[in-house]
């Protein structure tokens with residue numbers, strides 16, 4: 001068991017508060033959900049009770065851990081509207097130490113509803129207090145935008161993990177994301193930090209990948225995960241079985257890379 005202080009650092013034996021990490025990047029299709037699902041499953045597998053919060057109306061993280069969206073009584077939208085608590089909406093998964101706070105497409109309306117509310121940026125942060133000390137990690141999968149859902153995740157988070165592909169446009173998007181982090185930090189959440197940038201779908205045979213990686217190392221070397229996630233077909237086919245890759249093909253390159261990334265994540269938040 002790892003014990004963390006309010007700021008999310010290891011403190012030895014005592015009160016536990018989960019480490020909350022937002023997985024965000026406003027660019028679409030960079031591997032946020034794949035990373036959220038597989039890091040959460042790996043953390044659970046490694047013995048750390050983990051909650052995955054699906055904060056993207058597309059609901060890919062929900063189905064990615066085998067939860068059907070049709071028959072859910074409660075989901076993240078209902079937490080935002082106050083119809084239920086976060087604890088009411090959490091469902092266990094079939095995977096070790098892994099629960100999910102699922103989403104349905106209703107969540108698309110939450111940003112609009114939140115506009116009317118005071119403290120609209122801290123609704124998620126307020127809601128997860130009710131979860132108490134049940135989890136060591138809470139991972140929030142964000143939608144591909146910097147709207148209110150992402151701002152809520154960043155306001156609730158101790159740290160941000162940025163999944164990123166080695167593409168030229170990725171570098172432009174990164175400055176915009178870092179600016180948003182700075183704004184949220186100044187306005188709502190002084191404790192927010194960038195936990196790390198995780199390269200996804202890496203293909204070392206491409207010259208462009210190596211060039212972008214060199215650029216990243218130049219400016220963000222301390223933030224770059226040394227683990228890189230390779231492009232791997234098992235990672236893309238596992239969601240259609242509702243399985244994290246680790247439970248789909250334990251020894252695939254993708255599963256092993258996310259296990260390594262989870263171990264590195266634990267070292268980074270300590």
Ligand code: ATP
Nearest residue numbers: 028029030031032033034144201230231232235236
């Ligand atoms: P969105 O912005 O729409 O939420 P995202 O950033 O969450 O997208 P994913 O859905 O995780 O991105 O990934 C986009 C696509 O790439 C998916 O089809 C996924 O299966 C595939 N994919 C992600 N990572 C890998 C990988 N390492 N190897 C192969 N395919 C991958």
Ligand code: MG
Nearest residue numbers: 032033056060
């Ligand atoms: Mg996604």
